[in-house]
Amino acid sequence: AQSVTQLGSHVSVSEGALVLLRCNYSSSVPPYLFWYVQYPNQGLQLLLKYTTGATLVKGINGFEAEFKKSETSFHLTKPSAHMSDAAEYFCAVSLGGSARQLTFGSGTQLTVLP
Amino acid sequence: NAGVTQTPKFQVLKTGQSMTLQCAQDMNHEYMSWYRQDPGMGLRLIHYSVGAGITDQGEVPNGYNVSRSTTEDFPLRLLSAAPSQTSVYFCASGNLGGYTFGSGTRLTVV
Numbered sequence: 311a312q313s314v315t316q317l318g319s320h321v322s323v324s325e326g327a328l329v330l331l332r333c334n335y336s337s338s339v340p341p342y343l344f345w346y347v348q349y350p351n352q353g354l355q356l357l358l359k360y361t362t363g364a365t366l367v368k369g370i371n372g373f374e375a376e377f378k379k380s381e382t383s384f385h386l387t388k389p390s391a392h393m394s395d396a397a398e399y400f401c402a403v404s405l406g407g408s409a410r411q412l413t414f415g416s417g418t419q420l421t422v423l424p
Numbered sequence: 425n426a427g428v429t430q431t432p433k434f435q436v437l438k439t440g441q442s443m444t445l446q447c448a449q450d451m452n453h454e455y456m457s458w459y460r461q462d463p464g465m466g467l468r469l470i471h472y473s474v475g476a477g478i479t480d481q482g483e484v485p486n487g488y489n490v491s492r493s494t495t496e497d498f499p500l501r502l503l504s505a506a507p508s509q510t511s512v513y514f515c516a517s518g519n520l521g522g523y524t525f526g527s528g529t530r531l532t533v534v
Contacts, residue, residue, distance in 0.1 A: 352527060352528075353428075356523070
């Protein structure tokens with residue numbers, strides 16, 4: 311079984327400041343990890359994913375995340391926040407193979423202050 | 425445009441009524457799934473399918489049925505709606521490279 315914990319249900323940053331959204335996972339096998347973003351009244355959009363290979367993955371809109379096996383973490387970062395980044399962010403884990411279903415964290419609402 | 429199409433976008437049901445939420449994808453994905461989203465709980469898996477004719481239960485399957493007669497379609501049936509099923513429902517399809525989500529169905533059961 312797998313699980314995901316997102317630390318901080320609400321995060322506020324100033325425009326231009328670093329964005330750091332935390333995600334820790336639990337998995338019995340090497341996981342596949344995802345970050346999704348949800349804008350108000352919309353579906354989920356894939357930001358980035360880690361499956362195998364390079365542990366630092368870059369996604370859309372300037373976001374990146376680093377898979378750290380020793381810390382069982384997959385934190386999402388962006389060097390400089392923009393007002394348009396305000397949204398809810400979800401971390402998700404999959405075991406891969408035949409167990410492709412995603413398990414989601416509870417989400418982090420990001421507010422960007424002017 | 426390619427993607428996942430969900431209908432309807434909004435629905436109000438009375439307790440005890442039944443209905444079907446439709447989901448269709450045109451990307452030829454074998455894997456499809458249904459989630460419900462409730463405040464503070466993220467998305468929880470209801471049912472999923474790894475191909476036509478194959479379905480399985482997720483984390484919260486009670487009160488819901490699914491079938492997968494074609495690769496493209498994966499409808500979700502509420503047999504007897506209850507207020508606890510008030511939620512936003514998302515359909516997704518994809519593979520290990522990522523999953524594409526529909527825009528959701530907001531369901532209210534009164």
